[in-house]
Amino acid sequence: MTIGFDKTVQNSTVHQYDVDVAIIGAGPSGLTAGYxxxxxxxxxxxxxKDPHYVGGISRTVEHEGYRFDIGGHRFFSKSQQVVDLxxxxxxxxxxxxxRMSRIYYEGKFYSYPLRAFEALRNLGIWRSATCMMSYVWSRMFPIREVRSFEDWTSNQFGKKLYSIFFKTYTEKVWGMPCNEMSADWAAQRIKGLSLGAAVLDGFKRSLGLNKKPNDGMATKTxxxxxxxxxxxxxxxxEAARxxxxxxxxxxxxxxxxxxxxxxxxxxxxxxxxxxxxxxxIVIRAGHAISSAPMRxxxxxxxxxxxxxxxxSKLRYxxxxxxxxxxxxxxLFPDNWIYIHDSKVRVGRIQNFRSWSPEMVPDEDVACVGLEYFCFEGDDLWASSDDALIELATREMATLGLVDPKQVIGGAVVRQEKAYPVYDDDYAANVAxxxxxxxxxxxxxxxVGRNGMHRYNNQDHAMMTAMLTVENIIAGERVYDIWCVNEDAEYHEAGNEGAAKTIPARPGRRAVSEDQQAALDSVRAVPERAKSSNRKAA
Structure with a gap:
Protein backbone atom coordinates (compact mmCIF):
# COMPACT_ATOMS: atom_id res chain seq x y z
CA MET A 1 0.00 0.00 0.00
CA THR A 2 1.43 3.38 -1.00
CA ILE A 3 0.72 6.08 1.53
CA GLY A 4 3.23 8.73 0.56
CA PHE A 5 4.75 10.68 -2.25
CA ASP A 6 7.93 12.63 -2.98
CA LYS A 7 8.00 16.36 -3.43
CA THR A 8 10.89 18.34 -4.87
CA VAL A 9 11.73 21.45 -2.84
CA GLN A 10 14.66 23.67 -3.82
CA ASN A 11 16.45 20.94 -5.75
CA SER A 12 16.07 18.43 -2.91
CA THR A 13 13.57 15.62 -2.50
CA VAL A 14 11.33 15.67 0.54
CA HIS A 15 9.54 12.44 1.34
CA GLN A 16 5.99 13.28 2.35
CA TYR A 17 3.39 10.87 3.67
CA ASP A 18 -0.33 11.40 4.11
CA VAL A 19 -1.77 9.16 6.82
CA ASP A 20 -4.64 9.04 9.29
CA VAL A 21 -2.49 8.93 12.44
CA ALA A 22 1.15 9.91 13.00
CA ILE A 23 2.82 8.27 15.99
CA ILE A 24 5.98 9.40 17.79
CA GLY A 25 7.96 6.53 19.30
CA ALA A 26 8.01 2.78 18.63
CA GLY A 27 7.81 1.68 22.26
CA PRO A 28 5.00 -0.40 23.79
CA SER A 29 2.42 2.41 23.68
CA GLY A 30 3.30 3.64 20.18
CA LEU A 31 3.37 0.17 18.66
CA THR A 32 0.18 -0.87 20.46
CA ALA A 33 -1.61 2.15 19.01
CA GLY A 34 -0.14 1.52 15.57
CA TYR A 35 -1.09 -2.14 15.59
CA LYS A 49 14.84 7.58 16.65
CA ASP A 50 16.66 4.34 17.47
CA PRO A 51 18.31 3.06 14.28
CA HIS A 52 18.03 -0.64 15.15
CA TYR A 53 15.58 -1.58 17.90
CA VAL A 54 11.88 -1.10 18.54
CA GLY A 55 10.36 -1.46 22.00
CA GLY A 56 11.92 1.53 23.77
CA ILE A 57 12.88 0.52 27.28
CA SER A 58 11.18 -2.83 26.54
CA ARG A 59 13.53 -3.63 23.68
CA THR A 60 15.94 -6.57 23.64
CA VAL A 61 19.53 -5.82 22.64
CA GLU A 62 21.69 -8.56 21.11
CA HIS A 63 25.48 -8.77 21.39
CA GLU A 64 27.44 -11.75 20.07
CA GLY A 65 24.38 -13.98 20.43
CA TYR A 66 23.62 -12.85 24.01
CA ARG A 67 20.36 -10.99 24.58
CA PHE A 68 19.80 -8.32 27.20
CA ASP A 69 16.47 -7.18 28.64
CA ILE A 70 16.70 -3.46 29.36
CA GLY A 71 15.23 -3.17 32.84
CA GLY A 72 13.53 -6.56 33.19
CA HIS A 73 9.93 -7.03 32.00
CA ARG A 74 7.64 -9.63 33.48
CA PHE A 75 4.61 -10.17 31.26
CA PHE A 76 1.83 -9.97 33.79
CA SER A 77 -1.23 -7.74 33.78
CA LYS A 78 -4.49 -7.49 35.67
CA SER A 79 -6.09 -6.25 32.45
CA GLN A 80 -7.61 -9.07 30.40
CA GLN A 81 -7.54 -6.77 27.36
CA VAL A 82 -3.76 -6.43 27.62
CA VAL A 83 -3.29 -10.17 28.13
CA ASP A 84 -5.45 -10.91 25.08
CA LEU A 85 -3.45 -8.45 22.98
CA ARG A 99 9.39 -15.41 39.67
CA MET A 100 12.08 -14.52 42.17
CA SER A 101 13.51 -11.18 43.28
CA ARG A 102 15.44 -10.43 46.44
CA ILE A 103 17.21 -7.62 48.24
CA TYR A 104 20.93 -7.98 48.95
CA TYR A 105 21.91 -6.28 52.20
CA GLU A 106 25.06 -6.86 54.25
CA GLY A 107 25.72 -10.20 52.59
CA LYS A 108 22.19 -11.56 53.15
CA PHE A 109 19.22 -11.94 50.84
CA TYR A 110 15.75 -10.63 51.68
CA SER A 111 12.58 -11.33 49.74
CA TYR A 112 11.16 -8.62 47.52
CA PRO A 113 8.56 -7.26 47.96
CA LEU A 114 9.79 -7.08 51.52
CA ARG A 115 8.47 -9.79 53.85
CA ALA A 116 8.66 -7.84 57.04
CA PHE A 117 8.75 -10.78 59.47
CA GLU A 118 11.56 -12.43 57.50
CA ALA A 119 13.43 -9.11 57.41
CA LEU A 120 13.18 -8.67 61.18
CA ARG A 121 14.36 -12.24 61.75
CA ASN A 122 17.40 -11.80 59.48
CA LEU A 123 18.37 -8.49 61.04
CA GLY A 124 18.91 -10.05 64.46
CA ILE A 125 17.33 -9.46 67.86
CA TRP A 126 18.79 -6.05 68.70
CA ARG A 127 18.29 -4.41 65.30
CA SER A 128 14.84 -5.99 64.98
CA ALA A 129 13.88 -4.57 68.36
CA THR A 130 14.96 -1.07 67.33
CA CYS A 131 13.04 -1.48 64.06
CA MET A 132 9.90 -2.46 65.93
CA MET A 133 10.24 0.41 68.39
CA SER A 134 10.71 2.77 65.48
CA TYR A 135 7.62 1.33 63.80
CA VAL A 136 5.49 1.69 66.95
CA TRP A 137 6.69 5.28 67.34
CA SER A 138 5.70 6.06 63.74
CA ARG A 139 2.22 4.70 64.34
CA MET A 140 1.78 6.68 67.55
CA PHE A 141 3.32 9.90 66.24
CA PRO A 142 3.07 9.87 62.43
CA ILE A 143 4.20 12.74 60.26
CA ARG A 144 0.97 14.66 59.72
CA GLU A 145 1.88 16.62 56.61
CA VAL A 146 3.23 13.92 54.28
CA ARG A 147 5.11 15.57 51.41
CA SER A 148 8.04 13.33 50.54
CA PHE A 149 8.97 9.72 49.90
CA GLU A 150 10.81 9.76 53.22
CA ASP A 151 7.71 10.97 55.09
CA TRP A 152 5.40 8.37 53.52
CA THR A 153 7.76 5.40 53.96
CA SER A 154 8.75 6.35 57.50
CA ASN A 155 5.09 6.53 58.47
CA GLN A 156 4.44 3.15 56.87
CA PHE A 157 7.43 1.20 58.24
CA GLY A 158 9.19 3.36 60.81
CA LYS A 159 12.35 5.39 60.35
CA LYS A 160 14.71 2.50 61.01
CA LEU A 161 13.35 0.08 58.41
CA TYR A 162 13.05 2.98 55.97
CA SER A 163 16.76 3.74 56.37
CA ILE A 164 17.74 0.10 55.88
CA PHE A 165 15.51 -1.06 53.04
CA PHE A 166 14.37 2.02 51.17
CA LYS A 167 16.69 5.00 51.49
CA THR A 168 19.94 3.74 49.90
CA TYR A 169 18.39 2.02 46.90
CA THR A 170 15.84 4.75 46.22
CA GLU A 171 18.48 7.47 46.25
CA LYS A 172 20.60 5.41 43.86
CA VAL A 173 17.67 5.10 41.48
CA TRP A 174 16.58 8.73 41.51
CA GLY A 175 19.81 10.58 42.20
CA MET A 176 18.15 12.83 44.76
CA PRO A 177 17.51 12.77 48.52
CA CYS A 178 14.37 10.91 49.56
CA ASN A 179 13.09 14.01 51.36
CA GLU A 180 12.96 15.81 47.99
CA MET A 181 10.99 13.07 46.23
CA SER A 182 7.22 13.24 45.99
CA ALA A 183 5.27 10.83 48.19
CA ASP A 184 3.27 9.90 45.06
CA TRP A 185 5.92 7.44 43.94
CA ALA A 186 5.94 5.56 47.25
CA ALA A 187 2.16 5.44 47.42
CA GLN A 188 2.02 4.08 43.88
CA ARG A 189 4.77 1.48 44.05
CA ILE A 190 4.65 0.24 47.68
CA LYS A 191 0.92 0.44 48.34
CA GLY A 192 -0.65 -2.42 50.29
CA LEU A 193 2.42 -3.62 52.20
CA SER A 194 1.72 -3.54 55.95
CA LEU A 195 4.43 -4.14 58.52
CA GLY A 196 1.90 -4.65 61.30
CA ALA A 197 -0.03 -7.25 59.31
CA ALA A 198 3.21 -9.02 58.39
CA VAL A 199 4.46 -9.25 61.98
CA LEU A 200 1.09 -10.46 63.28
CA ASP A 201 0.97 -13.03 60.48
CA GLY A 202 4.52 -14.09 61.31
CA PHE A 203 3.59 -14.88 64.92
CA LYS A 204 0.56 -16.86 63.73
CA ARG A 205 2.81 -18.87 61.43
CA SER A 206 5.26 -19.56 64.26
CA LEU A 207 2.33 -21.07 66.20
CA GLY A 208 1.21 -23.08 63.18
CA LEU A 209 -1.99 -21.06 62.80
CA ASN A 210 -1.33 -19.77 59.29
CA LYS A 211 0.26 -21.66 56.39
CA LYS A 212 -0.13 -18.94 53.76
CA PRO A 213 2.91 -17.06 52.39
CA ASN A 214 4.03 -14.32 54.77
CA ASP A 215 4.41 -11.43 52.32
CA GLY A 216 2.85 -8.66 54.40
CA MET A 217 0.11 -8.18 51.82
CA ALA A 218 -2.78 -9.84 53.58
CA THR A 219 -5.41 -9.65 50.85
CA LYS A 220 -3.14 -10.12 47.85
CA THR A 221 -1.30 -13.00 46.22
CA GLU A 238 9.35 -6.74 16.70
CA ALA A 239 6.28 -8.87 15.96
CA ALA A 240 4.02 -5.82 16.38
CA ARG A 241 6.24 -3.81 14.03
CA ILE A 281 10.57 13.75 5.97
CA VAL A 282 7.10 15.21 6.38
CA ILE A 283 4.07 13.29 7.65
CA ARG A 284 0.60 14.85 7.41
CA ALA A 285 -2.08 13.32 9.62
CA GLY A 286 -5.46 13.97 11.17
CA HIS A 287 -4.33 12.75 14.60
CA ALA A 288 -0.96 12.63 16.33
CA ILE A 289 -0.03 10.26 19.17
CA SER A 290 3.09 11.06 21.19
CA SER A 291 5.01 8.75 23.50
CA ALA A 292 7.95 11.19 23.43
CA PRO A 293 8.93 12.76 26.76
CA MET A 294 6.54 15.61 27.55
CA ARG A 295 9.47 18.01 27.85
CA SER A 312 10.85 22.24 30.57
CA LYS A 313 11.08 21.70 34.33
CA LEU A 314 10.17 18.01 34.09
CA ARG A 315 13.13 15.80 34.93
CA TYR A 316 14.17 12.29 33.94
CA LEU A 331 25.38 -17.04 40.25
CA PHE A 332 21.87 -16.78 41.71
CA PRO A 333 18.39 -18.01 40.75
CA ASP A 334 16.69 -14.59 40.89
CA ASN A 335 15.40 -12.69 37.90
CA TRP A 336 17.15 -9.78 39.60
CA ILE A 337 18.48 -8.71 42.98
CA TYR A 338 18.32 -5.21 44.47
CA ILE A 339 21.63 -4.01 45.90
CA HIS A 340 21.12 -2.07 49.16
CA ASP A 341 24.78 -1.37 49.76
CA SER A 342 26.35 2.09 49.74
CA LYS A 343 29.84 0.66 49.06
CA VAL A 344 28.93 0.06 45.42
CA ARG A 345 27.16 2.16 42.79
CA VAL A 346 25.24 -0.68 41.13
CA GLY A 347 21.54 -0.62 41.97
CA ARG A 348 20.21 -3.90 40.60
CA ILE A 349 21.64 -7.04 38.99
CA GLN A 350 19.73 -9.16 36.49
CA ASN A 351 20.37 -12.81 35.70
CA PHE A 352 19.40 -13.11 32.04
CA ARG A 353 19.16 -16.91 32.02
CA SER A 354 16.51 -16.71 34.76
CA TRP A 355 14.39 -14.70 32.34
CA SER A 356 14.85 -17.17 29.51
CA PRO A 357 17.52 -19.83 28.89
CA GLU A 358 17.49 -18.86 25.20
CA MET A 359 18.90 -15.43 26.01
CA VAL A 360 22.23 -17.01 27.03
CA PRO A 361 23.53 -19.29 24.25
CA ASP A 362 26.43 -20.90 26.16
CA GLU A 363 25.43 -23.32 28.92
CA ASP A 364 28.81 -22.87 30.61
CA VAL A 365 28.55 -19.10 30.80
CA ALA A 366 26.44 -17.02 33.18
CA CYS A 367 25.34 -13.62 31.92
CA VAL A 368 24.30 -10.90 34.34
CA GLY A 369 23.38 -7.27 33.84
CA LEU A 370 24.40 -4.64 36.38
CA GLU A 371 22.13 -1.61 36.28
CA TYR A 372 23.57 1.81 37.10
CA PHE A 373 21.21 4.74 37.52
CA CYS A 374 22.60 8.05 36.34
CA PHE A 375 21.91 11.32 34.56
CA GLU A 376 22.79 11.73 30.92
CA GLY A 377 26.19 13.41 30.76
CA ASP A 378 27.37 12.58 34.30
CA ASP A 379 30.52 10.61 35.06
CA LEU A 380 28.88 7.20 34.74
CA TRP A 381 27.09 8.03 31.49
CA ALA A 382 30.24 9.54 29.99
CA SER A 383 32.52 6.63 30.97
CA SER A 384 33.88 4.40 28.24
CA ASP A 385 32.44 0.92 27.82
CA ASP A 386 35.73 -0.61 28.93
CA ALA A 387 35.78 1.49 32.10
CA LEU A 388 32.19 0.52 32.90
CA ILE A 389 32.90 -3.19 32.38
CA GLU A 390 35.89 -2.86 34.71
CA LEU A 391 33.74 -1.08 37.32
CA ALA A 392 31.03 -3.74 37.13
CA THR A 393 33.58 -6.53 37.49
CA ARG A 394 35.14 -4.85 40.51
CA GLU A 395 31.79 -4.29 42.21
CA MET A 396 30.69 -7.89 41.67
CA ALA A 397 33.86 -8.90 43.52
CA THR A 398 33.19 -6.36 46.30
CA LEU A 399 29.75 -7.90 46.81
CA GLY A 400 31.31 -11.37 46.93
CA LEU A 401 29.29 -12.58 43.96
CA VAL A 402 32.08 -13.43 41.51
CA ASP A 403 35.83 -13.89 41.10
CA PRO A 404 37.01 -11.23 38.59
CA LYS A 405 39.09 -13.90 36.81
CA GLN A 406 35.85 -15.56 35.73
CA VAL A 407 34.67 -12.54 33.72
CA ILE A 408 35.32 -13.23 30.03
CA GLY A 409 33.62 -10.28 28.36
CA GLY A 410 30.96 -7.64 28.55
CA ALA A 411 28.81 -5.06 26.81
CA VAL A 412 27.16 -1.76 27.73
CA VAL A 413 23.65 -0.57 26.88
CA ARG A 414 22.62 3.01 27.64
CA GLN A 415 18.98 4.03 28.18
CA GLU A 416 18.13 7.71 28.35
CA LYS A 417 14.99 9.00 30.08
CA ALA A 418 14.18 5.66 31.63
CA TYR A 419 12.28 7.08 34.60
CA PRO A 420 10.17 10.24 34.90
CA VAL A 421 11.24 11.94 38.13
CA TYR A 422 8.57 12.54 40.79
CA ASP A 423 9.86 15.70 42.43
CA ASP A 424 7.80 18.25 44.36
CA ASP A 425 6.65 20.15 41.27
CA TYR A 426 6.15 17.39 38.69
CA ALA A 427 2.39 16.92 39.24
CA ALA A 428 1.58 20.62 38.78
CA ASN A 429 3.78 20.86 35.69
CA VAL A 430 2.21 17.78 34.10
CA ALA A 431 -1.31 18.96 34.91
CA VAL A 447 0.49 8.10 25.87
CA GLY A 448 2.91 5.84 27.70
CA ARG A 449 5.44 6.34 30.48
CA ASN A 450 7.32 9.36 29.14
CA GLY A 451 4.44 10.69 27.07
CA MET A 452 2.42 11.17 30.27
CA HIS A 453 5.39 11.56 32.65
CA ARG A 454 4.02 8.75 34.78
CA TYR A 455 5.81 5.69 36.17
CA ASN A 456 3.73 3.26 34.12
CA ASN A 457 4.59 -0.39 33.67
CA GLN A 458 4.53 -1.93 30.21
CA ASP A 459 0.90 -3.06 30.46
CA HIS A 460 -0.19 0.34 31.76
CA ALA A 461 1.54 2.02 28.81
CA MET A 462 -0.27 -0.34 26.46
CA MET A 463 -3.63 0.40 28.07
CA THR A 464 -3.18 4.15 27.60
CA ALA A 465 -2.63 3.47 23.90
CA MET A 466 -5.59 1.09 23.68
CA LEU A 467 -7.95 3.66 25.16
CA THR A 468 -6.52 6.39 22.96
CA VAL A 469 -7.31 4.28 19.89
CA GLU A 470 -10.89 3.90 21.16
CA ASN A 471 -11.11 7.68 21.52
CA ILE A 472 -9.86 8.25 17.97
CA ILE A 473 -12.33 5.75 16.56
CA ALA A 474 -15.23 7.21 18.55
CA GLY A 475 -14.37 10.76 17.49
CA GLU A 476 -14.26 12.04 21.10
CA ARG A 477 -12.39 11.43 24.34
CA VAL A 478 -14.73 8.77 25.67
CA TYR A 479 -12.09 7.28 27.95
CA ASP A 480 -9.82 9.12 30.36
CA ILE A 481 -6.42 7.53 29.85
CA TRP A 482 -5.09 9.38 32.91
CA CYS A 483 -7.15 7.01 35.08
CA VAL A 484 -4.85 4.14 34.06
CA ASN A 485 -2.53 3.26 36.97
CA GLU A 486 -3.96 6.18 38.97
CA ASP A 487 -4.83 4.04 41.99
CA ALA A 488 -2.21 1.38 41.44
CA GLU A 489 -1.28 -1.43 43.78
CA TYR A 490 1.94 -3.37 43.56
CA HIS A 491 1.63 -4.59 39.98
CA GLU A 492 2.60 -8.19 40.61
CA ALA A 493 -0.07 -8.77 43.24
CA GLY A 494 -3.46 -10.17 42.32
CA ASN A 495 -4.74 -12.31 39.49
CA GLU A 496 -3.86 -11.94 35.84
CA GLY A 497 -6.73 -10.50 33.83
CA ALA A 498 -8.73 -9.72 36.97
CA ALA A 499 -9.58 -6.16 35.92
CA LYS A 500 -12.33 -6.19 33.28
CA THR A 501 -13.52 -2.57 33.30
CA ILE A 502 -12.30 0.44 31.37
CA PRO A 503 -12.20 3.88 33.09
CA ALA A 504 -14.49 6.56 31.68
CA ARG A 505 -13.71 10.26 31.71
CA PRO A 506 -14.54 12.08 34.96
CA GLY A 507 -18.17 13.15 35.05
CA ARG A 508 -19.30 10.40 32.66
CA ARG A 509 -21.21 7.31 33.64
CA ALA A 510 -19.30 4.06 33.82
CA VAL A 511 -19.14 2.35 30.45
CA SER A 512 -22.21 0.14 30.11
CA GLU A 513 -22.56 -2.93 27.93
CA ASP A 514 -24.71 -0.93 25.50
CA GLN A 515 -22.12 1.82 25.26
CA GLN A 516 -19.37 -0.72 24.76
CA ALA A 517 -21.42 -2.41 22.04
CA ALA A 518 -21.75 0.97 20.32
CA LEU A 519 -17.99 1.39 20.41
CA ASP A 520 -17.57 -2.12 19.04
CA SER A 521 -19.85 -1.25 16.13
CA VAL A 522 -17.74 1.82 15.39
CA ARG A 523 -14.61 -0.32 15.42
CA ALA A 524 -16.24 -2.70 12.96
CA VAL A 525 -16.81 0.14 10.46
CA PRO A 526 -13.70 2.31 10.83
CA GLU A 527 -14.26 4.34 7.66
CA ARG A 528 -17.32 5.98 9.23
CA ALA A 529 -15.30 7.41 12.08
CA LYS A 530 -12.27 8.17 9.97
CA SER A 531 -14.23 10.22 7.47
CA SER A 532 -15.20 12.68 10.20
CA ASN A 533 -11.78 12.77 11.90
CA ARG A 534 -9.29 12.71 9.07
CA LYS A 535 -8.01 15.93 7.59
CA ALA A 536 -8.64 16.14 3.86
CA ALA A 537 -5.49 15.53 1.87
Missing part, protein backbone atom coordinates in the same frame (compact mmCIF):
# COMPACT_ATOMS: atom_id res chain seq x y z
CA UNK A 36 -4.68 -1.59 16.73
CA UNK A 37 -5.24 1.27 14.28
CA UNK A 38 -3.74 -0.71 11.39
CA UNK A 39 -5.94 -3.65 12.28
CA UNK A 40 -8.95 -1.36 11.88
CA UNK A 41 -7.86 -0.10 8.47
CA UNK A 42 -6.29 3.20 9.49
CA UNK A 43 -3.14 4.39 7.75
CA UNK A 44 -0.39 4.98 10.30
CA UNK A 45 3.20 6.17 10.28
CA UNK A 46 5.48 5.67 13.29
CA UNK A 47 8.82 7.40 13.72
CA UNK A 48 11.48 5.93 16.01
CA UNK A 86 -0.15 -10.04 24.02
CA UNK A 87 -1.52 -13.43 22.98
CA UNK A 88 -2.73 -12.01 19.67
CA UNK A 89 0.56 -10.38 18.72
CA UNK A 90 2.82 -13.20 19.92
CA UNK A 91 0.70 -16.35 20.14
CA UNK A 92 3.38 -19.07 20.06
CA UNK A 93 6.52 -17.76 21.75
CA UNK A 94 5.71 -17.29 25.44
CA UNK A 95 7.37 -19.45 28.06
CA UNK A 96 6.44 -19.75 31.75
CA UNK A 97 9.18 -18.68 34.14
CA UNK A 98 9.54 -18.76 37.95
CA UNK A 222 2.06 -12.41 44.57
CA UNK A 223 2.53 -14.25 41.33
CA UNK A 224 4.92 -17.16 41.57
CA UNK A 225 5.44 -17.52 37.82
CA UNK A 226 5.10 -15.21 34.87
CA UNK A 227 5.09 -15.44 31.10
CA UNK A 228 7.99 -14.16 29.06
CA UNK A 229 8.87 -14.14 25.34
CA UNK A 230 11.54 -16.77 24.84
CA UNK A 231 13.91 -14.28 23.16
CA UNK A 232 13.12 -11.34 25.40
CA UNK A 233 10.48 -8.57 25.39
CA UNK A 234 11.79 -7.13 22.14
CA UNK A 235 10.37 -10.20 20.45
CA UNK A 236 6.86 -8.90 21.21
CA UNK A 237 7.50 -5.47 19.76
CA UNK A 242 6.10 -6.55 11.40
CA UNK A 243 2.30 -6.78 11.63
CA UNK A 244 1.96 -3.01 11.23
CA UNK A 245 4.14 -3.08 8.13
CA UNK A 246 2.25 -6.07 6.74
CA UNK A 247 -0.97 -4.04 7.08
CA UNK A 248 0.57 -1.23 5.02
CA UNK A 249 1.73 1.00 7.86
CA UNK A 250 5.10 2.70 8.14
CA UNK A 251 7.62 2.18 10.93
CA UNK A 252 10.49 4.54 10.16
CA UNK A 253 13.66 3.79 12.12
CA UNK A 254 16.42 6.32 12.82
CA UNK A 255 13.96 9.20 12.50
CA UNK A 256 13.84 11.79 15.31
CA UNK A 257 11.05 14.30 15.81
CA UNK A 258 12.04 17.76 14.57
CA UNK A 259 8.70 19.56 14.72
CA UNK A 260 5.03 18.81 15.23
CA UNK A 261 3.00 21.67 13.78
CA UNK A 262 -0.73 22.23 13.89
CA UNK A 263 -2.14 22.82 10.40
CA UNK A 264 -4.82 25.11 11.79
CA UNK A 265 -7.61 22.76 10.75
CA UNK A 266 -7.34 20.17 13.51
CA UNK A 267 -4.66 18.10 11.77
CA UNK A 268 -0.89 17.86 12.01
CA UNK A 269 2.27 18.28 9.96
CA UNK A 270 5.12 16.30 11.51
CA UNK A 271 8.72 16.76 10.43
CA UNK A 272 11.29 14.11 11.32
CA UNK A 273 15.03 13.98 10.63
CA UNK A 274 16.79 10.84 9.44
CA UNK A 275 19.85 10.31 11.58
CA UNK A 276 21.97 8.62 8.91
CA UNK A 277 21.82 11.35 6.25
CA UNK A 278 20.23 14.31 8.04
CA UNK A 279 17.37 14.54 5.54
CA UNK A 280 13.87 15.46 6.65
CA UNK A 296 10.67 17.19 24.34
CA UNK A 297 7.19 17.30 22.84
CA UNK A 298 6.54 20.77 24.28
CA UNK A 299 9.81 22.08 22.84
CA UNK A 300 8.97 20.78 19.35
CA UNK A 301 5.33 21.80 19.13
CA UNK A 302 4.37 24.67 16.83
CA UNK A 303 3.05 26.99 17.94
CA UNK A 304 4.80 26.59 21.28
CA UNK A 305 2.42 25.80 24.15
CA UNK A 306 1.93 28.40 26.85
CA UNK A 307 3.02 25.71 29.31
CA UNK A 308 6.40 25.11 27.63
CA UNK A 309 8.12 26.57 30.70
CA UNK A 310 6.35 24.12 33.02
CA UNK A 311 7.19 21.21 30.72
CA UNK A 317 16.52 9.65 35.29
CA UNK A 318 18.68 7.63 32.91
CA UNK A 319 20.40 4.33 33.41
CA UNK A 320 22.82 1.94 31.79
CA UNK A 321 23.22 -1.82 31.88
CA UNK A 322 26.65 -3.43 32.01
CA UNK A 323 26.28 -7.04 30.90
CA UNK A 324 29.03 -9.38 32.08
CA UNK A 325 29.73 -12.83 30.65
CA UNK A 326 31.06 -15.04 33.42
CA UNK A 327 32.63 -18.46 33.01
CA UNK A 328 30.62 -20.12 35.77
CA UNK A 329 27.29 -21.62 36.64
CA UNK A 330 24.47 -19.18 37.26
CA UNK A 432 -0.68 22.37 33.34
CA UNK A 433 0.56 20.92 30.05
CA UNK A 434 -2.11 18.26 29.95
CA UNK A 435 -4.92 20.77 30.47
CA UNK A 436 -3.66 23.09 27.74
CA UNK A 437 -3.03 20.43 25.11
CA UNK A 438 -6.36 18.66 25.67
CA UNK A 439 -8.17 21.99 25.40
CA UNK A 440 -6.27 23.46 22.43
CA UNK A 441 -5.37 20.30 20.50
CA UNK A 442 -8.05 17.59 20.83
CA UNK A 443 -6.40 15.52 18.06
CA UNK A 444 -3.07 15.32 19.92
CA UNK A 445 -2.80 12.38 22.31
CA UNK A 446 -0.04 11.74 24.89
Missing amino acids: LLSRQGYKVAIIE WNEILPDDFIQRP LLETFRYPRLGPGMMW DKIRAAGGLVLMDHALKQLASDGEGGWRMTATHGADGND ELAARLHPLPETTLEA RDFLTVALKIKAED AMREELERVHPTLHM
